[in-house]
Amino acid sequence: MKNITEDILARAKKIKLVLMDCDGVLTDGKIYFNEHGEETKAFNTKDGLGIVLLHRAGIATGIITGRVFNGLKRRAEELGIRYLRMGCDDKTEEFENILADAGVSAEETAYIGDDLPDIALLKKAGLAVAVADSVREVLEAAHYITEKNGGDGAVREVADLILQARK
Numbered sequence: 445m446k447n448i449t450e451d452i453l454a455r456a457k458k459i460k461l462v463l464m465d466c467d468g469v470l471t472d473g474k475i476y477f478n479e480h481g482e483e484t485k486a487f488n489t490k491d492g493l494g495i496v497l498l499h500r501a502g503i504a505t506g507i508i509t510g511r512v513f514n515g516l517k518r519r520a521e522e523l524g525i526r527y528l529r530m531g532c533d534d535k536t537e538e539f540e541n542i543l544a545d546a547g548v549s550a551e552e553t554a555y556i557g558d559d560l561p562d563i564a565l566l567k568k569a570g571l572a573v574a575v576a577d578s579v580r581e582v583l584e585a586a587h588y589i590t591e592k593n594g595g596d597g598a599v600r601e602v603a604d605l606i607l608q609a610r611k
Contacts (some may be wrong), residue, residue, distance in 0.1 A: 466509040553568075
């Protein structure tokens with residue numbers, strides 16, 4: 445991992461909740477349709493293990509996304525993701541609701557994003573993370589930028605960072 449400053453480690457050490465977008469973070473941001481017109485997406489197994497490792501360390505996880513995708517619901521259930529909010533018009537409201545339910549502060553929350561709808565949440569989070577292939581505005585709002593692109597192990601990279609900071 446590159447560019448891990450003392451500030452980033454200090455922020456990461458406080459994390460009790462990791463929230464993220466789906467498209468462009470857990471996936472490569474592409475939308476595929478099969479021959480039946482059904483939407484499909486690919487998820488990275490390394491990201492999945494990173495989420496499981498966070499759970500084992502007592503860190504809760506959640507997804508806040510503007511799209512609705514049944515495959516995401518299944519993936520979230522497989523991984524034990526506690527908070528899944530799909531079809532969100534107002535990501536900020538869902539962010540605040542999840543923090544209240546989890547009993548954590550924004551300072552104790554990491555948020556991983558890649559595009560313009562994520563900026564407000566990045567500005568609130570104690571650890572704001574942009575995946576490497578994020579839009580410029582998201583990169584500028586982040587405390588940490590992953591080496592990996594969305595859907596290519598970026599979430600695992602963040603999990604490893606948080607777990608490293610806790611050791």
